[in-house]
Amino acid sequence: MKLVKAVIRSEMLDEVKNNLQRLGYAGLTVYEVRGRGRQQGISWRIRGNEFRLDLIPKLMVEVVVDDADVADVVEELRKSAYTGSIGDGKIFVIPVEDAVRIRTGERGAEALK
Amino acid sequence: MKLVKAVIRSEMLDEVKNNLQRLGYAGLTVYEVRGRGRQQGISWRIRGNEFRLDLIPKLMVEVVVDDADVADVVEELRKSAYTGSIGDGKIFVIPVEDAVRIRTGERGAEALK
Amino acid sequence: MKLVKAVIRSEMLDEVKNNLQRLGYAGLTVYEVRGRGRQQGISWRIRGNEFRLDLIPKLMVEVVVDDADVADVVEELRKSAYTGSIGDGKIFVIPVEDAVRIRTGERGAEALK
Amino acid sequence: MVDAGDTAWLLVSSALVFLMTPALGFFYGGLVRKKNLANTIMMCFAAAALISLQWVLWGYSLAFGPSVNGVIGSLDWFGLRGVGLDPNPDYAPTVPHQAFMLFQGMFAIITAALIIGAVVERIKFSSGILFLVLWSTIVYDPLAHWVWGVGGWLRNLGALDFAGGTVVHINAGIAALAAAMVLRNRIGYGSAAFEPSNITYVILGASLLWFGWFGFNAGSALSAGGLASSAFMATNVAASAATLSWLLMSWFYKGKASIIGAASGAVAGLVAVTPASGFVDALGAMVIGFTAGLLCFYAVSFRSRTKIDDSLDVWGVHGVGGTWGAIATGIFANPAVNPTAAGLLYGNPYQLLVQVVATGVAWVYSFILTFAILKLIDKTVGLRVSKEEELVGLDLTQHAEPAYV
Amino acid sequence: MVDAGDTAWLLVSSALVFLMTPALGFFYGGLVRKKNLANTIMMCFAAAALISLQWVLWGYSLAFGPSVNGVIGSLDWFGLRGVGLDPNPDYAPTVPHQAFMLFQGMFAIITAALIIGAVVERIKFSSGILFLVLWSTIVYDPLAHWVWGVGGWLRNLGALDFAGGTVVHINAGIAALAAAMVLRNRIGYGSAAFEPSNITYVILGASLLWFGWFGFNAGSALSAGGLASSAFMATNVAASAATLSWLLMSWFYKGKASIIGAASGAVAGLVAVTPASGFVDALGAMVIGFTAGLLCFYAVSFRSRTKIDDSLDVWGVHGVGGTWGAIATGIFANPAVNPTAAGLLYGNPYQLLVQVVATGVAWVYSFILTFAILKLIDKTVGLRVSKEEELVGLDLTQHAEPAYV
Amino acid sequence: MVDAGDTAWLLVSSALVFLMTPALGFFYGGLVRKKNLANTIMMCFAAAALISLQWVLWGYSLAFGPSVNGVIGSLDWFGLRGVGLDPNPDYAPTVPHQAFMLFQGMFAIITAALIIGAVVERIKFSSGILFLVLWSTIVYDPLAHWVWGVGGWLRNLGALDFAGGTVVHINAGIAALAAAMVLRNRIGYGSAAFEPSNITYVILGASLLWFGWFGFNAGSALSAGGLASSAFMATNVAASAATLSWLLMSWFYKGKASIIGAASGAVAGLVAVTPASGFVDALGAMVIGFTAGLLCFYAVSFRSRTKIDDSLDVWGVHGVGGTWGAIATGIFANPAVNPTAAGLLYGNPYQLLVQVVATGVAWVYSFILTFAILKLIDKTVGLRVSKEEELVGLDLTQHAEPAYV
Ligand SMILES: Nc1ncnc2c1ncn2[C@@H]1O[C@H](COP(=O)(O)OP(=O)(O)O)[C@@H](O)[C@H]1O
Numbered sequence A, B, C: 001m002k003l004v005k006a007v008i009r010s011e012m013l014d015e016v017k018n019n020l021q022r023l024g025y026a027g028l029t030v031y032e033v034r035g036r037g038r039q040q041g042i043s044w045r046i047r048g049n050e051f052r053l054d055l056i057p058k059l060m061v062e063v064v065v066d067d068a069d070v071a072d073v074v075e076e077l078r079k080s081a082y083t084g085s086i087g088d089g090k091i092f093v094i095p096v097e098d099a100v101r102i103r104t105g106e107r108g109a110e111a112l113k
Numbered sequence D, E, F: 001m002v003d004a005g006d007t008a009w010l011l012v013s014s015a016l017v018f019l020m021t022p023a024l025g026f027f028y029g030g031l032v033r034k035k036n037l038a039n040t041i042m043m044c045f046a047a048a049a050l051i052s053l054q055w056v057l058w059g060y061s062l063a064f065g066p067s068v069n070g071v072i073g074s075l076d077w078f079g080l081r082g083v084g085l086d087p088n089p090d091y092a093p094t095v096p097h098q099a100f101m102l103f104q105g106m107f108a109i110i111t112a113a114l115i116i117g118a119v120v121e122r123i124k125f126s127s128g129i130l131f132l133v134l135w136s137t138i139v140y141d142p143l144a145h146w147v148w149g150v151g152g153w154l155r156n157l158g159a160l161d162f163a164g165g166t167v168v169h170i171n172a173g174i175a176a177l178a179a180a181m182v183l184r185n186r187i188g189y190g191s192a193a194f195e196p197s198n199i200t201y202v203i204l205g206a207s208l209l210w211f212g213w214f215g216f217n218a219g220s221a222l223s224a225g226g227l228a229s230s231a232f233m234a235t236n237v238a239a240s241a242a243t244l245s246w247l248l249m250s251w252f253y254k255g256k257a258s259i260i261g262a263a264s265g266a267v268a269g270l271v272a273v274t275p276a277s278g279f280v281d282a283l284g285a286m287v288i289g290f291t292a293g294l295l296c297f298y299a300v301s302f303r304s305r306t307k308i309d310d311s312l313d314v315w316g317v318h319g320v321g322g323t324w325g326a327i328a329t330g331i332f333a334n335p336a337v338n339p340t341a342a343g344l345l346y347g348n349p350y351q352l353l354v355q356v357v358a359t360g361v362a363w364v365y366s367f368i369l370t371f372a373i374l375k376l377i378d379k380t381v382g383l384r385v386s387k388e389e390e391l392v393g394l395d396l397t398q399h400a401e402p403a404y405v
């Protein structure tokens, strides 16, 4: 299993959610973050001073999926979160060793279904 | 070491915290998330239209533990966060390669004590 | 690649951000968390009862870096977030298998540049 | 004859009392879990709208209309027929009758809204507002008639209630108790931690309540002069004293100066001084307030050890505080402040007796009728949301709108 | 002669109307995405400051100064020259002229601020406030003169507008339509989900608006007596009825009692009753309010299916609600409430006609001029932020200050 | 004789000024780090309660009671003995004496609360409120007596202070400076970034302060007529002009229109016009306000480069703004507005001199006494929380209640 972590624009969440659901990946977790990347925030010069605000609000989407589905999910995330402007975000893939559904105690791939 | 990530109901935090502490796992980090899983939110139909709200507020608990303790911690988390209704949440286990205590510079298992 | 997760004091964010940037690691993501560690919150006794508030607000900083840079980044994080008091926080290093830049589709180390 | 100064004051007071209902929404809303925050505020907001309509349609007539045997007002004033722009000398000789009607309407709203604190986090929104409209009609309007209506039997008995200790606070506090008993506990009550989600809203609400309460109490003078000034002063003093005493209690028992404690104390003091505000001097108000903070603190501590999930302690603050206030009025009423009344300390033990009778009547009437109305709703359309909905929270399940991200 | 009671009431009303502008900031702010929340509130706050200055410098003189052919006030009163502490009997015989000026100034502020709802999340802050000052001068001041100024041509025609249905709400609502058309859509409009970020701010704003509106409408009586009381009552009743009707609509069509719906309903009712508040009785107000909730609900639903991104539906609520109110005034004006006016139902169809004319004039004038001003600004200093800035959000890009963490 | 209109206005004004203290809590609270937000609001709320009690017990008597050699009021009016419902013609001949007392009490509260801005994020809650009560007694009450009390020596000298420039703002601003020096810097001051956690609270606070300030200044006319109207107008104009000028400064130096800047500007303008509001015309108010925005902007910039951690710039805004206002009163006082006073521009240079003297006295007295009181507390019960507690934040360590999640 893998944990797919995607930093996206808040506006794209709906698109992302719906498309993942359509492909059968209903489970996901999201939270608000602020980030800096190539999009290094806003900066401006005035009267010789430089000002910078480098943390921009984003949304983090976390999806844990079966190894077999990683490519699909990453691809779908990428397409759904894409606008083409700097600041579209990043996706990271991280290994997961186990998953448990609290309610039933199911483990591994079972827990993701 | 492993990072145990558990998505739970906010109400269960107290239980989870106290029980982990009792077992000797004091360290943890929590934050607010919203999630969708088997519990696909609220949906209702009215006058032919379907409405859905699929992100439900949850709490993410993150605990980094020694490999030897993973089973214990997962089990305790599972029991403490259990209510038996859909939406109880999930637990994921992720490998951790190193840990550092900022104050002392201690590394690895030392940093978790 | 590795995901470096650091739980720090909110006040230290500026220091951390600037120093990482100076070393050439611009990309990072931050969010608000609450945590318990060796610093087990506030506790006090009154009239025979013990009270405790064990979750203290912190900031989580996540940085994904090339394997080669992990040591540098961890070290810089440690130095920048250090005050020497209990509650300075912890750093965890987690393996990352892939990274994707949403805007361009670049992968792996490319996506982090 | 209409006096512009008095009318200005009564209109302002009406606006101030109006504001108390959303203020209460924030006070209550900050105390519940975040998943129910918007719903809690919304309940108060909806109460304001619905009871405003109820009031101009039939509520005012039932409460203040020509008395039918001292028991209820007739429906002669239905839809404000005959409630015009000339003063009604029976109630307020220097302000337009409609201004008096408005001011009283704001009281009807806030009283019903107070009960919401006992039923939050689990009542269906639709049933909740149905309940409030029924309750206002069946419980509030008659009781208001008895105590304040010309010909009302408690009024004739000589019961003192300057601004609503009996009619508003005891009434709502006891109704809350009944409501908590009918609705039963929230899931997890007693085991899970129910943490207030927004302390700043609690204090925003308390501050606006305090602000609005100046209209509530000093407006009840129905004129802008010495009596209003005195009631205003008593209000401020009692609120302050109770803030202090509850704060001391929280320091003493918990080791920390609780912000929720200070806010609750302020409300307790405001409640207790309500019936007394037009009758007591500064020191009287101080004693009433300080004692209210202590009594309500203990009442709330006591309640929280019972099985009764009066979630935001409406009984402990309004029921107990109102009862103390009604009785204190019978003790501290000072004829030097208001020559129409004297309490025990000023040689009139009879007043204390009357106060106890009126209080008892309010307890019994409010408890029984509230209990009955809620049982009826429960058996017919149902009172509580499903277990699933309660777990997810009422913001999403009742309104599909989360409070904030 | 100055009457203290009337003056007290007008000063309080001015303060209440002042509060409506920040209240609107929270109402609007809660409805936008979090990245634009502080900017939205700030736009309203800045409007209050700038139009206050515009008003004392030249705005009041243009609107209420000695009429130049019924079309515009002269600049004789520039900088409040000649606007002193004695009453101006033309406008308000019992309050200082400056108090009347102040009260009217608060109307000018809130009217301009209303338009902000159509341009949020994409207008440059600097251009936005420039626009508001120009708009107030070129659109608001003349229209206010026509309807309210002594010698104003619509006033002479007999148009009724008690507290600003035409001058304030139609005017702002139509300006909003023009503004939305000139500014065009927000990026992602129609595809991405634009979720309101703070429902509690929406309801805080709506509550404070309601509170302030008592000053807006009842203050427009310019004295503290029967008329003010009646307007106050009508305001409260209409707001309540519209809250209810919009709530019912949301239940019916969406299956949930929408909180935003209730808040919007309240505003719609307040808007609609504004021109009528000094002329209608309780049942008239109820019908006006209830209908306003329905009409505005449908107007908003309709608008949201068009390509016009009037982001917070200023047209749907203020334009449509104001139009309905202006017309309803011509229908329901009851001479028993206010002997100076009678509507269709009381045998005066002519009034309805005049109302339609005044409404039409306001639609046309406001639309054309607003369109022209905005085009001008667009061609010169530019109206919109860059695409980059819009994506990042206006809190950071215009102010470098995020709303909250 | 009691006039209902004047009394209505003074009671409303009292309520408005009351509201300023929680408003200040939100203004200040939004500016601190989130971990200290609830504590900051709570400090203001507790100040309201405690100084209310202090005031009715001994504060009012010390400030306004029968003068002992022009230096201090006697304790004859302890517990409001002799402060009744008839007017006191020395102070306000048309309102009940208690109403005047109430209004003045609200001033005492807000003045003490203002100092909190200098000590936030590090003062022990218990020591903080102890300090405020002592300060009110030892610093505020005497100074109020000198300037406003019948027989007070500065009053006899002819110092003008319409609504509290010297007594309230200079006093609090200088006390803040002393407090910042005794308390020393917050940990990390100068190195770590101290980010305001809630800009929306800042603007909510500023808006409610502005709203309440109408009562503060226009209420100080102690009657509802021309003078109150004029003061109201001046207040609004000055606040607006200062909002604009600070905004321009932030644009000029930072390249962005700062929201905190606008809010601070508004407060600076309100502060500066306070002593002048009953004496100046619209253009005078505009100049005073505009200049206040500039001066306070520079004062704050200057302060932030020093080692003095006056955390929320109480000195820069209230000290400097108040000083400017006191002096400006001596310049711009226009006898056409208020025949009792004339400033430099109207041929009376002596007034300017008196203003400078009064200002100097306030600076010296407030600084020395505040310094002494705080040193005393520091040596006895201690002023600051521990380093550990400061790092964790005062919400948790002082109250065990986080602001919100
Ligand atoms: N190395 C990194 N580690 C953690 N998060 C990152 C990293 N680089 C980028 N991010 C996150 O991704 C977001 C968008 O990245 P950005 O580089 O601006 O995208 P793009 O280059 O496609 O415009 C940032 O706001 C930040 O939250």
Ligand SMILES: Nc1ncnc2c1ncn2[C@@H]1O[C@H](COP(=O)(O)OP(=O)(O)O)[C@@H](O)[C@H]1O
Binding pocket: A026, A027, A028, A029, A030, A062, A063, A064, A065, A101, A102, A103, A104, A112, B007, B034, B035, B036, B037, B038, B039, B040, B056, B058, B085, B086, B087, B088, B089, B090
């Ligand atoms: N595949 C997943 N990836 C990430 N988070 C998930 C995933 N599945 C579920 N979750 C998280 O777990 C929470 C509860 O899951 P859910 O499936 O509703 O539990 P259950 O099936 O036990 O009722 C969700 O709200 C979501 O936050």
Ligand SMILES: Nc1ncnc2c1ncn2[C@@H]1O[C@H](COP(=O)(O)OP(=O)(O)O)[C@@H](O)[C@H]1O
Binding pocket: B026, B027, B028, B029, B030, B062, B063, B064, B065, B101, B102, B103, B104, B112, C007, C034, C035, C036, C037, C038, C039, C040, C056, C058, C085, C086, C087, C088, C089, C090
């Ligand atoms: N085992 C753990 N798992 C997850 N988070 C942890 C763990 N231990 C500590 N933390 C996080 O690190 C923060 C600081 O840790 P703490 O032990 O107080 O640092 P120190 O020991 O250096 O004083 C905590 O608030 C918590 O958020």
